[in-house]
Amino acid sequence: MNATAEPDYATATLDMVLFTAGGWRVGLEARHVCGSRPALSLSADPRSTATADAATWFGLTPMDEMPAARQCLTLKPLPPDDVREIQVAVPVDLVSLPARVIHALPPLLAARTRLLGLRALALAADPLGTDRLILLFDTTRLRACPPSS
Amino acid sequence: MSEITLDQVLTQRRDASKEIVNVDVPAVKLVIFALGDQWFAFYGERIREILAQANVFFVPGCPASLEGVINVRGDIESVMRPHDMLRLSDSHIGRNAAILLGRGAGMSSGIRVDRVIDVVDVPQSSIQPPPATLPEHLRHLVLGVLRFQAQPVAVLNLDQMFADYARGLG
Numbered sequence: 267m268n269a270t271a272e273p274d275y276a277t278a279t280l281d282m283v284l285f286t287a288g289g290w291r292v293g294l295e296a297r298h299v300c301g302s303r304p305a306l307s308l309s310a311d312p313r314s315t316a317t318a319d320a321a322t323w324f325g326l327t328p329m330d331e332m333p334a335a336r337q338c339l340t341l342k343p344l345p346p347d348d349v350r351e352i353q354v355a356v357p358v359d360l361v362s363l364p365a366r367v368i369h370a371l372p373p374l375l376a377a378r379t380r381l382l383g384l385r386a387l388a389l390a391a392d393p394l395g396t397d398r399l400i401l402l403f404d405t406t407r408l409r410a411c412p413p414s415s
Numbered sequence: 416m417s418e419i420t421l422d423q424v425l426t427q428r429r430d431a432s433k434e435i436v437n438v439d440v441p442a443v444k445l446v447i448f449a450l451g452d453q454w455f456a457f458y459g460e461r462i463r464e465i466l467a468q469a470n471v472f473f474v475p476g477c478p479a480s481l482e483g484v485i486n487v488r489g490d491i492e493s494v495m496r497p498h499d500m501l502r503l504s505d506s507h508i509g510r511n512a513a514i515l516l517g518r519g520a521g522m523s524s525g526i527r528v529d530r531v532i533d534v535v536d537v538p539q540s541s542i543q544p545p546p547a548t549l550p551e552h553l554r555h556l557v558l559g560v561l562r563f564q565a566q567p568v569a570v571l572n573l574d575q576m577f578a579d580y581a582r583g584l585g
Contacts (some may be wrong), residue, residue, distance in 0.1 A: 374492035381476035
């Protein structure tokens with residue numbers, strides 16, 4: 267009988283969908299995202315509810331003007347008939363984030379943040395080598411808070 | 416010709432040293448710092464590092480007293496400003512500002528201070544109980560008071576500060 271091997275967190279990666287919301291770089295686990303389409307096109311899923319602005323749903327105050335290009339991300343149904351779509355700003359990227367750059371919220375921050383879905387922080391270098399903060403959200407925590415269109 | 420001998424000199428020195436009573440005075444290490452023009456201290460055992468400069472990443476959705484997070488050799492730590500909790504006017508972060516990495520109430524965090532005065536060993540006996548005239552909001556945060564360089568210094572309870580902050584105070 268083979269035991270499940272413990273992943274090597276020093277080299278492990280986590281697939282994330284990164285996008286911009288309210289001027290912040292935000293990430294969701296890729297396993298929670300089941301589709302993406304340009305914001306102006308119609309959803310192919312008849313079960314989908316009205317699309318909500320991700321920044322509003324996450325509780326992020328927009329920092330600057332929204333760019334013109336936006337995408338709709340379809341979130342994995344949870345429960346099966348609860349299809350949610352959120353509107354985000356491009357670029358939308360599917361990346362493999364090294365586990366070593368992902369950090370739990372420091373305890374004082376976790377205690378005082380008003381962002382209910384904020385789950386972790388990532389510090390990843392941009393193409394110029396400068397560390398940038400990425401806010402990692404868990405949409406399952408926000409499911410109890412229906413997004414408003 | 417001298418009136419005394421070498422033996423006498425050495426004997427005298429030996430006898431004199433016997434009169435010195437060596438008393439081990441309990442001492443504690445304090446990290447003394449300034450917030451505005453007031454001086455405070457933490458017990459040294461609570462402070463694991465002093466950072467002169469750090470790039471603080473602002474995190475949205477937090478109170479103003481939570482400055483952000485810093486990267487300390489690959490670990491993320493929060494940075495809190497104690498000014499609100501201590502009801503001090505929040506001063507502009509000057510060039511002498513520093514971050515104390517503290518541990519209390521089972522949590523760790525950076526604490527923004529305006530200036531680190533010194534890290535010293537002081538006799539435990541020099542720390543007096545908090546005076547009855549201490550303002551209400553400080554009474555449960557101050558462990559004791561002492562004088563350092565002719566300045567009054569309040570020794571703060573980091574356990575209580577972090578616990579209060581996590582509960583939403585400050």
